Amino acid sequence: MTISKQYPIYIQACGFHSALGKSQQEIHKRLLDNKSPDMVVVDNVLNDGCSTVVGKVNDALPELPKHLKHFNSRNNRLALSALTQIHDDVIRAIETYGNERVAVIIGTSTSGISDGESALDTLFKSGSFPAEYHYSKQELGNPAEFVSEYFSLEGPCYAISTACSSSGRVFLSAKRMLKANLVDAVIVGGVDSLCKLTLNGFRCLDALSTTHCNPFSKNRDGINIGEAAAFMLLSREETDSKVALLGAGDSSDAHHISAPHPEGIGAIEAMGKALNDAQLDASDIGYINAHGTATPLNDAMESKAISRVFDHVPVSSTKPLTGHTLGAASAVEAAISWHILTYNLQLPIQINDGEHDDLPIQLIEEHQYLAPKKAILSNSFAFGGNNISLIFGYANE
Structure with missing residues (x-):
């Protein structure tokens, strides 16, 4: 199992905060116990009055420094709670390079929309927006700008x-930027x-479950939405653990605005590209963290796609532990992969109601470890057929 010796992309540090918790001990315990008490029922967010389950961060979030108050939003405070976990590593990179x-490259889909919702509510009640509200907090680039200014990056x-x-x-x-030698380290x-915007939006698509989600169950009926922040520092500097981003593959099948291609054409292409990028064979993958949203169409498509690329690889979706964290989902599941590799954790069991659908994949039903010298592949598939597959493992010496 090899990657380009010229450009290994090592993971220097990882910060992570979700319904799985934020401390190493808490995250590992909840993964081992197959449960998260922060997957909670809420009944006051959907316009039709139904309840649903969400992955909620219940820990107190840090306040932003005074000179960054113009970035103050729940989203950026959540980001900061994960950034503080890699703060010292980022400072060392700045001092070195x-x-x-x-560089800073951040993914998001909601940004500060929740603060915009609160501000709009205040407008309706009082006739004016709160004094501290500014629409820039809702802009998709806002979290990246916050991270850059927090570390005084240029x-x-x-x-x-x-x-x-x-x-x-x-x-x-980030991989492309590092290989092109445009930068020496990237915060990703x-x-x-x-x-409420996304929760009600998925409800209107009939894609939101009113109970705990059931990935790969014959009774699956939709997603649980969660919130999270996950960040890593990437560079070419070798680490003691040698845990690295081995490969990345993408595709865009553009089959439908919200439904995946039923044959998994885009998913197959993304996984194949990731393997090629990592210079790996399908047999080198020892675990697949599936997109596994628990919608009927996604799980059927993904199962079919996995079976066409891999043969008897252990598979599970960790979304019952975090919720589907939307724009943060890939980073969340990358962080889970990093924890498995760095601390030799047992692979996550597939949580559902036990009534597995007749799907052509090997779901993990009891704890097992990643086989030696094997890598992890993590899938994320988005609206419009925008697909990404990432491979994490140990870079060879």
Whole structure:
């Protein structure tokens, strides 16, 4: 199993905060126990009065520094709660390379919309927006600008918003930027916070479950939405763990604005590109973290696509533990992959109601470890057929 010896992309650090928690101990325990108490029922967010389950961050979020108050939003405070976990590593990179040689590429789909909803509510009640509200907090580039200003960076800075593949595409962009020697390190990741806009939007698409989601179950009926922030620092500098981004592949089948191609054409292409980019064979993959949204169409498509590329690879979706975190989903599942590789965790069991659909994949039903010298592939598939597959593993010496 090899990658280009000239350009290994090592993961220097990872910060992660979701319904799985934010501390290493908490994340590992919830993965092992197959449950997250922060997957909670809410009954006051949907316009039709129905309840649903969301992955909620319940920990107190840090306040932004005073000089960055113009960025103050729940989304950026959530981002900061994960950024503080990699703060020292980023500072070391800045001291080593210079602040103009560190880039920021962030994926998001909601940005500060939840604060905009609150501001609009205040407008309706009082006739004016809150004094601290500014529409720029809702702009998709706002989280990337916040991260850049927080670290006083002068390198490239931008956001990617391709719905649920947003924070997966940042890895592909960062890899290209590092290989082109435009920068020496890149802060990548994704952040999205809960808001009524997306919850009601998915409800209107009949894609939102009113109970806990059931990936790959014959009773699956939709997603649970979650909120999360996950960030990594990437560079060519070798780490002790040697955990690296081995490959990335993308595609856009543009089959339908919201439904995946039933034959998984785009998913197959993305996974194949990722394998080629990593210079790996399908047999080198020891675990697939599936997109696994628990919608009837996605799970059927993804199962078919996986079976056409891989043979008997363990598969599970971790969305019952985090919710579908939308623009942050790829980064969240990349962070889970990083934890598995870095700390030799057991592979996540597939959580559902136990009534597995007749799908051509090997779901993980009891704890097992990643086989030696095997890599992890993580899928994220978005509206419009925008697909991304990432491969993480150990870079060879």
